[in-house]
Amino acid sequence: MPELPEVEVCRQGLLPELLGRRIAAVRVRTPKLRYPIPPELAELLPGCVVRAIRRRGKYLLFDCARPGVEGSLLVHLGMSGNLRLVSPDLPPQKHDHFELVLPKQWLRFSDPRRFGLVLWQPGPPEASDDHPLLAALGIEPLAPAFDGAWLHAALARRASPVKPVLMDSHLLVGVGNIYASESLFRAGISPLRAANRISRERCERLAAAIRATLSEAIAAGGSSIRDYVHSDGSAGWFQIQAAVYDRAGAPCRRCAGHIRQFRQGGRNTYYCPHCQH
């Protein structure tokens, strides 16, 4: 399930391959994703050069331009999506929904569960912030502005347990179910604790834990970037060594107590009751 680190590694991997390349054609096989793929992409994109690849939260933005056309291709991988560079002779598979035809290789979007999306935002790169899906997004956890003070102020307004609050993309982006549990373990904070009852000091630790968890996953993914981008499709997402996620009943790596699992906001939460308060 791609979270922020996976999306960022995807961006970094595609960057050298796509930057400055000209799009020859577009193939839409399954327009029905989370939102329909706009049919006008087939007329807009051919002839466009990829000027930049940016990331906002878990969204990827491919800035494209040619005389008379400027805009950004907005891509979200949902939970089962991936973008791969494939050679032109590789036949499309069942869940390959969208394709950019490039000079030597094609960029193929595949997403079995179709929670992802491919959309178009017209205008210069700055205009992409205006897109309805991006306009309301919260802070980037890897941006300098995200720190303990910011987090403390943001959590002060929320009475819910902290874990689902951390996953609220309107507050901060990119922290999904896995990294929320992992970051809380790292900070020693219980996922059940009310968000507005975490001290400033512990918010510092939590902010640092979120940054560290995400950064380490990006670094881990970066080392396998080549395999990922050029994978034949069988390879899944790179995995971090999870401390608590999906380890219910297993021994805590810190205290050897049992990792506990419970349902929170419709999601599974994992934590160590001994190490987290």
Place this chain on the structure above:
DNA sequence: AGCTGGTCCTGATGGC
């Protein structure tokens, strides 16, 4: 305004 639960989709899993 914040919070809850429903929704989309398909592959994996487990019970019978």
Place this chain on the structure above:
DNA sequence: TGCCATCAGGACCAGC
């Protein structure tokens, strides 16, 4: 072996 029910997950959305 096959069939069915359940679950997972991001993020929007309606309804408090």
